[in-house]
Amino acid sequence: MDDTIMQSSSSACSYVDNEHSRSIIHIDVDCFYAQVEMLRNPELRAVPLGIQQKNIVVTSNYEARNYGVQKCMLVTDAVKVCPNLKLVSGEDLHNYRAASNKIFEVLLTWKCPVEKLGMDENFIDVTKLVEEKVKSGNQTLIGHMYNEMSMECPCGCHTRLKIASQIASDMRQKIYNDLGYTTCAGIAHNKLLAKLVCPLHKPNDQTTIFPESAEGFMSTLQSVRCIPSIGSKTTETLISHNIISVSDLQKASLEELKKNFSSDMAVRLKNLSLGEDSTPVKQTGRPQSIGLEDSFKTVSVKSEVEDKFSALLQRLLVLVREDGRIPVSLRVTLRKKDAKRLSSHRESRQCQISPSIFTITNGTLAVTDAGQQKLMTIIMRLFNKLIDLSKPFHLTLVGLAFTKFQERMTGRSSIVNYLMNDISVQSVLNLQNDCDTSATSMDYSAASPSSSTTTDLSDAEVEPSPKKPKKVNWIAKRRCLSKEEVASPSKLKVGELRLNSKELEKVSELRLNSRDRSLTPRASPAKDNLSDASDSMKDVAEGGNCDDCPSYVDKEVFNALPDEMQQELKAMWKNPSSSEVQRSSPRTTNKAKPNTILKYFVPHK
Structure with a gap:
């Protein structure tokens, strides 16, 4: 090993222990949409398959990729390179969402934090699980290693990542055995490196990278846009200053970056270029919003827009029924055609909706025809706020989303049942001073069903929020206490x-x-x-x-x-x-x- 490698390894291993302490796995499902369709219809496995949305092939199986079919290729171009391409519509995402949830549930069985990234990718923090297994003595690495180094890091991260590779292999095997999906995986001490090394040996394989290889690996990326945290606007700014590849970003001085970005952003960009990332894996819970969009060439008639929204609403209500929570806020999104703007832009409006629109029938969330009509009225009111109908308009996308939720009722006597009632005043009648009662009466205030939900103030007038009930002071019943209950004055209520x-x-x-x-x-x-x-x-x-x-x-x-x-x-x-x-x-x-x-x-x- 030459001096440069020795110096690089020595400096890399001089990090404090906690910088290498984590063990992160990134799992990506191979050609996800295509695999879902092939499992539904096994006859598709032996033929070139493309998943079509509108006039685009959003993904394809590896048979089609061998012919040159690429992601987001026009259908006409895909058919030219692969005349026997079998196309399946993928505009209805219901089956893909269901498959994604099943994979997520399998990963949860390891009792580690799991963070979803889209429908086909997941981060898993196996740090604690690795610590439990590190004493077992089995340190065999499974899969590929990026640029294996002969020098061992003194913090012990090599051993931990080798054990993490074993866990990743077990996860991938269980996903295949239980659900039939092949996956690839990346194993590293942070999320950034785990995601970037994941696709190096696709399909159905995995790669591990050690911390001392981070900087060298990042320098191989040809564009700064390859770094997940860097968006299009940041990329444009960097390119305008002749910073094109990640290697260019590594060579740029911090002072130079601070001239075009904030101090924190400049440090962040520099760290990312070196493969440093302290972002934790956040356990994914239930989604904060449930939405659908429909894109098209152009729509210029209000009745056609209403038909688009109606179709989206029907599909959206199916997703809400599966989720089980009751929506309390609705958002409408539009994308206007504008020849003057190179990049598309979207506008949206949202408002609160009454939970009374939704009902519980046989334990299932449902919406009556009257409720659907009310939702459509709200949607078109929001649309009228976004579009001036006195002037011509051209839309290329419409979207609907329920953005806030409250948990469903759990029983007739549940407190949730009272909090969800759409009421303005709660009254208390016939309060008596009965000394033979064993219940304790306290001072209560009625709660607003929308107390935990907020919305854009500019849109609040579209659908008024449920009235906030006035506070009603209850005169408490006088409690006949036993001698045991008054043993301490601290138990008394004013x-x-x-x-x-x-x-x-x-x-x-x-x-x-x-x-x-x-x-x-x-x-x-x-x-x-x-x-x-x-x-x-x-x-x-x-x-x-x-x-x-x-x-x-x-x-x-x-x-x-x-x-x-x-x-x-x-x-x-x-x-x-x-x-x-x-x-x-x-x-x-x-x-x-x-x-x-x-x-x-x-x-x-």
């Missing part, structure tokens, strides 16, 4: 000590009398009335420390309060008139009121 409606009326009337009389020189009648009232409210059983409590106070609850609170409440009950005068005195109206326990126990009008 709402449980509030008065019921009849007691509120009684005490309020008492307050009014005391207030009116306190403003006159004749104070003795007021005292007499108060004393009479106090006598009438002292109807409590003997025993405990609440001999002076009014009848509306639960003795056991009162006894569980701290002594300071008990004394404060007793003082208020003995002299309620002074408390009222102090509260209503003009001298104290502008002063900050002390945060006293009284405000929680004294009933308000």
Whole structure:
């Protein structure tokens, strides 16, 4: 090994341990659409097969590729290079989505984070699984290795990646055994390298790359566009500064890149060119949006646009039914034909929709004919906001998507059932102060069904969101606590000590009398009335420390309060008139009121 290789290996292995600690697998299904069709119809396996969408061959099997059929080739050109090409329509993606989900479920059986990338690609972080297997002693690498190096990295990444290659082989074998799909795989210490080395030995094979080979491998890429994180606009900017290949990007100085990009973006581009990527594998959950699009040469009549949307909606409702969640937001997308723009551009509008449009029938999400008509009305309203019908228009694409969801009801008594109701006010009737009940009543506020969903404010007027219910304060039922339940004051709820409606009326009337009389020189009648009232409210059983409590106070609850609170409440009950005068005195109206326990126990009008 010459000095340059030794230096490169030494510098590569000088990274800190955590830069090589991960083990990432990227699995890609060979000619995915074509394999789905060949499994559905085995007669297609022995013939050149192309999957057609509109006038394009989006993919083909390897028999057709041997004739020169390429991805995204025009159908007319594909037939010229392969006259016996068998074409199958692939515009309906239902079968492809179903196959993708099955592959994803197989990968989940390894109990590792799995991140979907499109329908035919998946990242799997097997770091923890490798750590469990590293002690087994079997370090045989399965598949190909990119530019095998003789120098071992001191962090142990070579051993870990060899074990990861064994796991990748097991995954690919299980996918084939269970579902019949052949796959290829890339194994590396980061997502970028795993994806880029994956197709090196297609089909039905796998490749492992060690960290010290990253920079050399990246320098072989002929275009910066080959790096997945670099888009078309960034590519155009780089090319305008004579940075065409990844090797050019490696040679460019950081200062030069910062002149055309932000500091963070410049560092990111430099790291990617060297094969460095710290992006984690994020476990894929249920999709945040479900959508479909239809492209065509041109449509210039509103009725034709409505037909396109209607067809998309029918297909979209099938996908939503399979998903099971209830949509609460709808987005419409259009692509206008514009000769002045070289690249196509899209415009979209979205709005909230009422969950009541969807119903649950025999455990399955469904939409009635009236519901579909309402959805079409919303769609065309959004369309009218995007298109000025007083002027000619030309569209080359329309799209529909449900962009936000709420989980479906799980039962009649589920809390979800209440949160999904499209209501404006929830009322509470016939609240009684029954001491024989065992249920605890608290203060509740009605929840809005759209509280967890938002939409573009500019479109909110299209379909009004469900009305947000006003907060309804419930007067809690007085709870008859057992001695065990009041062992600690921390178990008490302030709402449980509030008065019921009849007691509120009684005490309020008492307050009014005391207030009116306190403003006159004749104070003795007021005292007499108060004393009479106090006598009438002292109807409590003997025993405990609440001999002076009014009848509306639960003795056991009162006894569980701290002594300071008990004394404060007793003082208020003995002299309620002074408390009222102090509260209503003009001298104290502008002063900050002390945060006293009284405000929680004294009933308000």
